[in-house]
Amino acid sequence: MSTFMFKSKAQDYTPVSNIFIDKYMVRARGDFVKVYLLGLKYCMSGELGVSSSILASTLHLLETDVLNAWNYWNDEGVINMIPIDNMGNFSIQFVDLNEKIEGNDNNINLLKELNKGPTKDMLQDIEKLLGRPLSSKEMSMYVGWQKEYNFPPEVILLIIQYSVSKGKTDFRYIEKIAIAWFDSNIKTIEEAQSFIKRREDKWIKIKKILTYLGAKDGEVMKPQEDMLDKWINTYKFPLEVIFKACDICFERINKAEFKYIDGILTSWYKDGLMTLEDIAKKDTKTTPARKPNNFKPPQNSTFNNFEQRSYNFDELEKKLLGWENSDD
Structure with missing residues (x-):
């Protein structure tokens, strides 16, 4: 179980930025919006913190859904989620969206880009491939590839399809694939398909x-x-x-x-x-060929020059027995 600590001043009401409603709420999952609004309400009410179990019970969600929601809003830049310890507790700071510069990712005016038919269609197709809504950060990234990498929408969709085929839907993995394709100077569908093959x-x-x-x-x-x-x-x-x-x-x-x-x-x-x-x-x-086994002993000059002697065994026997000087 996680605990989320808030930094705020007590208020009798919960102000919700129009920027959040216009830009972030319309793209997010309903469960994520519920967690944001309830968390904001606790924060503005002066609560020091709230556990994930209370949030989950109140909203009829799983605790993992609550944690996923906070991670989503942190990636969106709507909150700052800072770990307090190694026990899964976090400090949640709600960002003042009125001070947040619109389209600050790669200087992209996302609201303007979404009004363009081809871009909007591309992002909707990406959401279908991934099976989930895109965060504004992801949308800015995909739109930015058209300008920064000179990728046409068809190539961007092929990157998503390739990543999904690998079981990878995390935007960080998808971004690595895009960088690899850019480094390989891929600009067309044919070049991308050849690279994949x-x-x-x-x-x-x-x-x-x-x-x-x-x-x-x-x-x-x-x-x-x-x-x-x-x-x-x-x-x-x-x-x-x-x-x-x-x-x-x-x-x-x-x-x-x-x-x-x-x-x-x-x-x-x-x-x-x-x-x-x-x-x-x-x-x-x-591989050297094997030589036939016709070995001959070496010619030892000392052995061969040895003078072969013949012995008179009768005379030798007499000497041994002391008969050499006998009269017999």
Whole structure:
């Protein structure tokens, strides 16, 4: 359970800014508006704070709905939501919307932009794709892409579709995709589709390599991802060649070592070995032929020059027995 502390002066009424009604309320979920208004009422009544359970019970909502509402209004810049401790308690400060500059995000006059048919249609299509209403910050961001990135509405909608297909609807993730497309100089639907295909093809191959190595996507760090990208897009090795390098790595060190595999593939790339046939031919040339086993002992001059002697065993026996000087 969270507690929300208010900073205010006691009032007998709850003033609601027309800016909030005109600009923010019309775009927000009804539950979010309820939380804002009830919170504002507590604040203006001089309450020091209120728990999420009381707000949820009063409005017949879940406590998670209450927290989501405050997060939404914080993102909108309507309130300042500041953590007090690590227990989930916050200080809520209501912003004076009369002092808030209209359209201060990228100098965009959002109300003016919403009067334009194509822009309004684009934002409505985005809401349908995301399955939720857009905050004014999000709307300003998408409208800003048309000017800052020179994206036509069709490209912006394709960014949203691509993000949704990945199960990502957070505007921060969507913004990262847009920046990546801008950095890749994407301006048309055709360029965007080609970019997506190249990226998807790369990740399909990466997943196959990781599966072959017995690794998972989440276990791959940025340096390893860069190596995988190099093998696929820079070296342009087919998967069977990469698998061959993995096999050699396992045979030699009995484990999957990215740097070791990278060393093998880099060596093959420098030698122009791009197929399994190239590698097999190279191995045949470099593997020395076995010599026949016709070993002969070395010629030892000392042994061969040893003078072979013949002994008279009868005479030798007499000497041993002391018969040499006997008269017999």
